[in-house]
Amino acid sequence: MNGLTLLVGVCVLFLGAYVIYGRCLKRWFGIDPARPCPSKTHEDGIDYVPTPMAVLFGHHFASIAGAGPIVGPILAASMGWCPAMLWIVLGCIFIGSMHDFAALFLSVRNEGRSIAYVIEHELGYYGRQIFLFFCVASLILVVAVFTSQIAESFISTPSVASSSIFFMALAPIFGVLTSRRILSLAEGSLIFVPILFILVWFGTVVPIDIPKILGCTPETATSVWIVLLLYYGLCASILPVDFLLQPRDYLNSYLLYAMIILGFVGVFAYQPDINTPAFVTDEPLVPKMFPLLFVTIACGACSGFHALVASGTSSKQIKNEAHILPIGYGAMLIEGLLATLAIISVCYLDLPALREVTKGPAPIAFAKGLATFSAKLGLPYETGLNFVSLSISAFMLTSMDTATRLARFVWQEMLLPRGANPDQLETAQAQQGKLRSFFSSRWIATITVVVLSGWMIFSGESAQIWPVFGASNQLLAALTLLAVSLWLTRTKRPVLFALLPMILMMVISVWALVFLIIENINRSISLVTISVFLLAMACILIVLAVKAMAKARKA
Known part of the structure; x- marks a missing residue:
């Protein structure tokens, strides 16, 4: 098989x-471009x-x-490229993209609520409370892990750190100029996207090397970056979405597009042969391929985190239901x-080299791999x-700050009383007394999430679990x-296209959790407890x- x-x-x-399938989803769900x-x-x-x-596509895709x-x-490639590719293709088309589309649609139809x-x-x-508790725990770990990985990448490649900081400074300028109509989106893009790529180069000229600047060890420097990144995540969660998060994600998405284009053109030029076996039969993990293959590929085929992005931030920014298909379904296909x-x-x-x-x-x-192709x-x-290393770091930074904002949303929603709407937060706080009002405020919710994430990083638990x-x-x-299947059933719409993937994903995830419990029963009490x-x-x-x-069904 040739890679091209x-x-x-x-x-x-x-x-x-x-x-074809996107058109079916629009009909089954009832997309209405005229609906506010x-x-x-x-x-x-x-x-x-x-x-x-x-x-919004740039923000959503980058997130x-x-x-x-x-x-x-x-x-997953260690199990053979064929099983991995089958799950990526079939999973994306029939499960992952449909899942993202449905989550975005239901949130839009429910006033942007999660x-x-x-x-x-x-x-x-x-x-609801069980689901929200599950979500906030997952998001706190996402923030912790990505923050730790970004800090390590900043230490190993200081130019990535400087370029990332330049991007953060550039984004608010772009956001203010375009949101206040001083520049149109096209004009702003024509000016700021070239500046973005200039800053990629400029980062290599002035790398921010914390160990040299402070005269400290790499471990201490990593801790410094972790604290600074958590503070950045706090600010990104609190500030208006169109001031920092949205314009930075939009500009960063051009790095992602450029990397994908570079990868495509590189594959066309190099035309690599696939030398890894289609099926690997001597790997110890092969007998455990089901469910390990599915949970290992994760975001490459289907990701529950996408539902939190779709219903947490994207649904509050989408301006027309006609955009749900390209943003919800299309972005996952590109992923x-x-x-x-x-x-x-x-x-x-070949397999030994892999x-x-x-x-x-x-x-x-x-x-x-991409650098070899592009050469x-x-x-x-x-x-x-x-360039590819910088792009990957930019993705992780985007996921980290979006996850921080989402964790704040979920934390606040978890403290809402029964039946209350997230957009009625102030009214709900007044009804619930000072204690719940205090913990559900925007600042306290964000600080709580950031502190818990920081605690997980410095305790070492994030790597363990x-x-x-x-x-x-x-x-x-x-x-x-x-939830999608229940809504489709209650509204008398076709349901099998969501119900069957739900059953498959439920079996896979429950099986994987049982497998992790059995595998780690004598190794990690914390991992078993969480499982x-x-x-x-x-x-x-x-x-x-x-x-x-x-x-x-009886109704």
């Missing part, structure tokens, strides 16, 4: 899926902000992409293309390696599809869902 043939084939399948969206009916200039589709679709597929509101409507108050590039970037190696390169960080293996275009290997959250991410997707806790929450929600489904 594989890439072109996936592109054709995804394009066909977008046109919550970004207009609840506009507040902070979270609810009507946003041009190109800007969901992260390092997940790169790391997962590369790790998917937890839909769960409360279908499963009751306690179902599937990124996952395909990740597979090709390491599977042009195993050797994946002993190190997966993003570095990806960067080395065929005349781009120096080191330049390609630095990370494996269980591969399964929890898939479980989150299954629970979202559970049991997540499994118990999932079982409770499943019981509530079965009762709700039976009730909906």
